[in-house]
Amino acid sequence: MPVPAPNLYPPFNIVRLSHVEYRVTDLAASRAFYVDILGLQVTQEDDHRIYLRAMEERGHHCIVLVQADTAEVGVLGFKLYDEPDLDKAAEFFANRDLPVEWVKRPHMGRVLRTRDPWGIPLEFYVTMDRLEPIHQKYKLYNGVKPLRIDHFNMFSANVDASVAFYNDIGFRVTEYTEDDESGRVWAAWMHRKGGVHDVAFTNGLGPRLHHTAFWVPTPLNIIDLLDLMSTTGYVANIERGPGRHGISNAFFLYVLDPDGHRIEIYCSDYQTVDPDLEAIRWSLTDPQRQTLWGAPAPRSWFEEGSTFEGATPMASDLKAQPIIAP
Amino acid sequence: MPVPAPNLYPPFNIVRLSHVEYRVTDLAASRAFYVDILGLQVTQEDDHRIYLRAMEERGHHCIVLVQADTAEVGVLGFKLYDEPDLDKAAEFFANRDLPVEWVKRPHMGRVLRTRDPWGIPLEFYVTMDRLEPIHQKYKLYNGVKPLRIDHFNMFSANVDASVAFYNDIGFRVTEYTEDDESGRVWAAWMHRKGGVHDVAFTNGLGPRLHHTAFWVPTPLNIIDLLDLMSTTGYVANIERGPGRHGISNAFFLYVLDPDGHRIEIYCSDYQTVDPDLEAIRWSLTDPQRQTLWGAPAPRSWFEEGSTFEGATPMASDLKAQPIIAP
Amino acid sequence: MPVPAPNLYPPFNIVRLSHVEYRVTDLAASRAFYVDILGLQVTQEDDHRIYLRAMEERGHHCIVLVQADTAEVGVLGFKLYDEPDLDKAAEFFANRDLPVEWVKRPHMGRVLRTRDPWGIPLEFYVTMDRLEPIHQKYKLYNGVKPLRIDHFNMFSANVDASVAFYNDIGFRVTEYTEDDESGRVWAAWMHRKGGVHDVAFTNGLGPRLHHTAFWVPTPLNIIDLLDLMSTTGYVANIERGPGRHGISNAFFLYVLDPDGHRIEIYCSDYQTVDPDLEAIRWSLTDPQRQTLWGAPAPRSWFEEGSTFEGATPMASDLKAQPIIAP
Amino acid sequence: MPVPAPNLYPPFNIVRLSHVEYRVTDLAASRAFYVDILGLQVTQEDDHRIYLRAMEERGHHCIVLVQADTAEVGVLGFKLYDEPDLDKAAEFFANRDLPVEWVKRPHMGRVLRTRDPWGIPLEFYVTMDRLEPIHQKYKLYNGVKPLRIDHFNMFSANVDASVAFYNDIGFRVTEYTEDDESGRVWAAWMHRKGGVHDVAFTNGLGPRLHHTAFWVPTPLNIIDLLDLMSTTGYVANIERGPGRHGISNAFFLYVLDPDGHRIEIYCSDYQTVDPDLEAIRWSLTDPQRQTLWGAPAPRSWFEEGSTFEGATPMASDLKAQPIIAP
Ligand SMILES: [Ca+2]
Ligand SMILES: [Fe+2]
């Protein structure tokens, strides 16, 4: 098996993915998309920045939209278990000769800023302002009725190496795609919080963010979103789906925000808390891995992504081709 | 408006579409598809013929599968309101110099066999054996849980002429697609029973049957069918969807039986009983007419269909091109 | 069988139930309920009157709310097929010595006002202002996402007699409940438009309106409404459900408007267009007739209803008792 | 707040609840219920014992049905993280003067058998036979389509004490009900695996098992089960629901197996992995805590439960009364 055994005793305890900062070129247009169409809730906003949370989240934000000249991704945030984990994390990254910086962030306690070996900007924290529950304020539910942030998916120029690094810090592989010829990993799904993934990596020009995903209750929410987007001027922002992933077994839809940042709407994956969960292997040539129902993804889905602030993407030397819609 | 005003006083009273005879080249393979995958119920069968009904139907059959050398369509059946309507229908078709024949059919009373002006074999009847209700025998529900036959969709080499003929016998147009340049009708949806259609016509090599549709309760039944077909060897039989039609507003999926006869699974259209219902016009160049969400249909969907026994398809002289997936 | 054979050639052609006028004591409170909670769309309003339609309706209104001192029902409206049907209806009611009056109603053509033999105020019309379709304006969908008015249910002091009268004018019985001892009909469901019913009658102090029902796409819409009402101050307005009716097989919920007018939210019944459809008989002692799942209805549901303007309810002499929740 | 702060560093690491042994008096009747109605999959069986798993589980079993003279519960099983956790658990229970026994169980590695202070039989293990995934074998899905075991709910004669004990071993309170007068906890929900609970305790004659719950994808699965049970002879086995819990926000149904063991079907709760998740407090007098929609539970639901082998239930001295249906 080309994926490493899970690291049951990682150097620090990551609870889950937490939030993403999207730099956007037209804050009002992005607000319309994320709030009026997707249904995320504004928890704070000013002329430069909008904080959003999903319906069952009590942390202050899962997305920060920042007005900027260039659309890119500012940072990926992860919640740690306890204060000592922050210090252990700092030590880990320092030992790997990766940057370690303690930064101030509104609504958050101590924040450790660093980068992974390929330059993806990462921030770790333990405490973020906690807000009143709104998951039973049904009058607020709108759009796709997003319940919570679910995962990040990233392009990597070397998925084997990305998997090794994130495995070291405790992410456990649940499913992966292998290139039969080279035996290399084409894509991998890795979790901390007990679903199929908190992070995933796909072979390609990387590092870039492929998408951020939100969890919704049922496939009907996704159908509602398609109907809504199709009749409010967003039909061109629908990129792929709806469909059932072979990998993860989740029902999905991919849409693009006004800057082209890709958002997945996602439901119905499975519980993965068992530490002895066996990773499921898929062949790159299996057309059902992407869509169980057989429909290939469009070319844009394989090629386009959001750059990370301060990280220069590089081409992958793994040239195997997935199945692309004609 | 290029579609005729509804004929509120047709020469005879058609209640609804009723059944289709499919000639199939491998009866066992067809049985597996219609019974084990789609979930239709066998009401009678022998080595040559299988009668099927859907879950809320009390008439003896909505599909007859007949073992044959060639896959084609034997007949489209329609239920009339009362016995006198049968005689009025015979008179109508005779006056149009169309064939009129009284035939014997198992499980049915008097049956009038005729053809439309382009050769589509039609049979009209008033009484068919009535069976015990099974719509509350939930243990029998299986596959996509089909509730009832919903409509026939046919290729026509002259949709304007098809619409005029079927309008004469009481079908009322609910929606239609117009070729903006020629002003001709590209496709039309016409009903008797109070939904968007009992019959529809699409420009193309005709007459041929494009598909027969079945009504299901919710989009989730369609998702269940996709999951089932994808994991039981039928992934290649999934042709198009799932999606929301612009026209009819219905949620749909198209699948192919083992002989390539196309079946649509369909739900969520709207009530059309008002005799003053205004037909909705769509432009042939509107990508949302086929799929509200913007995804075009594949080429096969525009080109392939089932021939009718004894009817020779002819090319249409309307060469306008719909939007086809690349 | 204690229900009459269907009258296939009624004296005039009723297409469907159309609208109800509710007199309400606090128009603003009623608006909040019908618009903000149920999601009906306002088509016109002033200080005294609000016209509402459901999402797939093109007629101007299905509910008229009228500010009044007393909560009652002003009229039940029905759409006829063609202008001559109006005159035939007038003749029919005159021949039965029932009142016949031609009245002016905003947004409507000729309107015939009459009463049934027990005083229920009825209005028949052919034309009502037609509005632009909104069924694909998904941004407007709200609350329970009501698609169309579905049926009226009325208390009758003599259900056998009510059934006979409405059968005479073309309503066809689809299901009924019989009191095994007396052999009398306890309740009956009768349709024109091809569903289980446009009107139903239940034994009790009558005539009174038991409820008006709206059709929604799926049971999940009903669950959404329950969640919404429960968290916006309307928990006490939830009277019964959700559940599956044995009779009609529909999924249902009963809620009360601010004046106690009862509204049913309803989906999943079946098609009944066949003129030879056999009515389904239920015993009054069968607990599954009301709720297939066995839960009895509360006492209020059997006893409370809305009076009709100008009609004095009388007790029924059929004293059989249905199954009431303890 | 009357519930303890979470113990972030418990003495051993419990991953999740795992399985329950039900002793049943008619193994064939129980098999019909769990397999043909609920849709659990048999992984092994003989004349005395049936092992079952749910659709997304890869462990060998979540329920063991054992033929017995008396219907009771043999054991509640929990999966630990790693082998050393087993030894730490043994030490913990020994230090509390609770029984510690190493037992042999088919399909499992080392098994530690013990009891909680009130006599509930508990077994802890790390490894159980792992089976091939079946979550994408959609042809096998049946009944309510159960995905995984979700939680145990137990009667306790002293909920405060039960919460304190299970908190000590790492279960974290997510929601609880407080008796306003006494300030004592009436009921509490506690998790390990990141949902609202793995275990819950309710005041009453205890220890007894109130129910075991299974997770399903959507509320429609629960409606399907109701329709199925209602039409296959199991209508009397439907005890309560469907409804939305106030506590946990989950959609639920309670049914009884042939011996009266109570099974909950459950979906739609929320993610609770944050270690700083604030427990939500409900008042015992809030009618919406049990059912958000206001309907009270029946008396049987408060009073009946399954005894544990070898544990004698005792009455609670907390006499506060919840709201019971009349
Ligand atoms: Ca034996
Ligand atoms: Fe994803």
Ligand SMILES: [Fe+2]
């Ligand atoms: Fe169709």
Ligand SMILES: [Fe+2]
């Ligand atoms: Fe009703």
Ligand SMILES: [Fe+2]
């Ligand atoms: Fe529970």
